[in-house]
Amino acid sequence: MLESVLTHLQAHKQTHIEELKQFLRIPSVSALAQHVPDMARCAEWVAASLREAGLEHVDIMPTDGGHPVVYADWLHAPGKPTVLVYGHYDVQPADPLELWETPPFDPVIKDNKLYARGSTDDKGQVLLYIKVVEAFLKTAGSLPVNVKFCIEGEEEIASKHLPAFIEKHQERLQADTIVLSDTQMQSLGKPALMYGLRGLAGFEITVDGANSDLHSGLFGGAVQNPIHALTKLLSSFHDEEGRVAVKGFYDRVLALSDKERESFKQVAPDENKVRTDLQVSGLYGEQGYSFYEQTTSRPTLEITSVSGGFQGEGIKPIIPNRASAKIACRLVAAQQPEEIMDAVEAHIHAQSFPGVTIQLDRQLYGNPFITPIDEPVMVAAAEAYEATFGEWPVYTRSGGSIPIIEVLGRVLNAPVVLMGFGVPGENLHAPNEHFHLENWDNGTATIARYWDKLSAISFGEKV
């Protein structure tokens, strides 16, 4: 079955690329109101493509106030696992236009690379999945697994309405595993499985003193200065070794296995190069961990801004009546944002700052995400990559946060596989975005092989 699928995909490659060009011609910029009609047109296009491929129950489902989600499924593999394909049909704005060498919504192939906004992020990678379904259904008349598609239109605007959508349509979206292709390989020819992302906890701390700014001559030395209290507080958040000094902060952090640490050595950047690129005299962080480990697998508490007193030129000698700071924690599994903010609040209350009041305002949430690399779905994905690329994928983690991935995995209670076919340097979010077309072939082949391998996995009953 698999061989004829791969042959079919090869044989129809040109047609498929032409279809991808159609998809890319629709300027589906979710951030801009002027493109609302294009968004609707693009959802229609995806729906038609899914229908064409042989998927059923194709449905353009509204979100509560946002752009719609395109759903479809094929559920005729009884006893086989169900895989949910997540992707997005919206794209980043194309600005600055003058830096594009060819128009962003007029796809052009140069040197076997397809140039257009959305080519790698994420229309190219979404269409791979649709064409694999089509190939299976046109050649074998069936798929080795049950398949559902959930292609959203707000990924580039932080998936604003998707968490509520997922909660609401939990039953329809139910799957044994989730797969998405919206990340990158290590380099051309070198596949990667990104298996972890950090979460986020963001909050603001405000320190209030007297009812107005005070003359530093007439009151200085006898009234608590909110900046003094704030800097004392902020400096208490880390110990001398760069570790976060908030009690309980590390309680739920998953330790790195030897296997993970070993695999990081293949993907970690050269620390001297990082230092030189940033033009700093030295790197600085939690002792006992490499740069890569610190930035991907360890949690952090970073003060992202601080403000207090007169912000104009020169020195205005006052004691300001207010000072504030904003903090973003990056969290790793299985830390929970609310719990971390509770711990910070307890840390503040354990200290005494006479003469001022301190408030904490919780603002940003995002759970960390991880899929253990020895999960059967991860092993299957690695084998599919190896069969296609002749190379076992490297395991990577990112220090950034894509909260929607964790929501998907958590609400649907299913492991997530990030099967990226992007290549670093393809300018996603930037002018001259492009997609390496050799990864069109590699992508469809890997996905087809992945589904084939998935069909052999037993997921058991959901609890």
Place this chain on the structure above:
Amino acid sequence: MLESVLTHLQAHKQTHIEELKQFLRIPSVSALAQHVPDMARCAEWVAASLREAGLEHVDIMPTDGGHPVVYADWLHAPGKPTVLVYGHYDVQPADPLELWETPPFDPVIKDNKLYARGSTDDKGQVLLYIKVVEAFLKTAGSLPVNVKFCIEGEEEIASKHLPAFIEKHQERLQADTIVLSDTQMQSLGKPALMYGLRGLAGFEITVDGANSDLHSGLFGGAVQNPIHALTKLLSSFHDEEGRVAVKGFYDRVLALSDKERESFKQVAPDENKVRTDLQVSGLYGEQGYSFYEQTTSRPTLEITSVSGGFQGEGIKPIIPNRASAKIACRLVAAQQPEEIMDAVEAHIHAQSFPGVTIQLDRQLYGNPFITPIDEPVMVAAAEAYEATFGEWPVYTRSGGSIPIIEVLGRVLNAPVVLMGFGVPGENLHAPNEHFHLENWDNGTATIARYWDKLSAISFGEKV
């Protein structure tokens, strides 16, 4: 001699007040370019008044780019001390005009108070001295001391050009003591001698990290955050008891005598009232000192502003590449601004902040000022007050800074007496500024008595 002087002053009071009104009609606002001609006219008016009083060598002396100084002298008391009268003929802008009950430059007497901009600050108090000279010369034909006048035109704009002027004309201004009336009594009928002012050392600290802001997800935890280093540094400036923790900071601070501490009890504000007025849960400062002592007689290091990271709404999760703070130290005798800034710089360099660079930029200077209360000139001033008001003056110090007073005393190497005839609530720098006319009589009488008493003091040779 003194009796006939006082009688003369009483007899001519109405004429003198009319002259003061002329003086007040000139809108000599030093801060506004449109009033440059008025400034020149006002200097002429002062010169004419000095000449009229019988003073000699009346001279409108230019400053290097600023408003002129009016100089005059009478030096025919051989073997007697020379007193330099300092004052200013410029006034604050009158805005907001709509809050004045009568026009600011059209003097009006109501309830024995003279309303006009400059009436108490400082034209009224300057004219007292001129009329005392005139009374002596018209009645006795001589003064008990040698007198010099130095009436400047830039006090309300921080005496910008005066330090250079004083240095340049040091010989001409040379005196045994300096007197000025530009401060306030404790209350109506209760004279005060302000004998100390704090100095200033102002500087900015800048912490630089990487060559640009960094994504807190991709770099957070492995690169030194300039805000972290800055808050660590800033929080090291004070110990747990509110004392400045910079080595050597207190080395030159003059200890308070029991006499001073006792006298402060008469003038110190009620601390509960201060707390209630400021709406703070408690006052906070260096242990072992009262609010009044902390704010007038102890040095401070106050962070007046702090800034770093994204200052807009919401949390932008970055590691900023720069953070900075501004600091104003209030100093007390005999601390020196440069030395204090050296100590702060040494404090910074004694610590290690890997991955960032720290710079200190020195910006504000002002020496603290003090005239010991048992100096003969201070005792003479107190006796003159007592003879006029029937009450010994209270001794006050201010936590604020008027650097020019320290410059005068230091360059001329002469003790300074601040003989204030203003009354709290006279709205200096505010709408409806006024001067209590009973202090016209009290002022001239106290000054005449002061010069009489000064004539008995031996200053010896200048070194």
